[in-house]
Amino acid sequence: MKLPVIRHLQKNNDQEKLENTLEVLESFCDHRSVTDEEMDVIGELISNICGALEVQKMIGEGMAEKDAANSFMQKVLSSIDK
Incomplete structure (x- = not known):
């Protein structure tokens, strides 16, 4: 997962487009x-789109x-530590 990619996808695509791509x-x-x-x-x-x-x-x-964005990455990092 790459936060810059996630931000780019989130800013430049609507929910429907991302869901269709998934x-x-x-x-x-x-x-x-x-x-x-x-x-x-x-x-x-898929992980970046999600x-x-x-x-x-x-x-x-x-x-x-x-x-x-920061909250999402903290969730990811905390789930990895477990």
């Missing part, structure tokens, strides 16, 4: 010819953009 990537992963390397790349893309959606949600609930 659906396409998930469908692509279901195909039997997808390699492990491709799955790793797609997994990174992060962008989460940040958008926090902003929609009234949190400042910077605070939403």
Whole structure:
């Protein structure tokens, strides 16, 4: 997960576009010819898109953009420490 990528996706795409992209990537992963390397790349893309959606949600609930991004990354880091 990369915070600059998440911020870019969140700022430049609406929720519907991000959700549609997730659906396409998930469908692509279901195909039997997808390699492990491709799955790793797609997994990174999916995690960044999900992060962008989460940040958008926090902003929609009234949190400042910077605070939403920082809060999201703190959640990620705390889940890794566990």
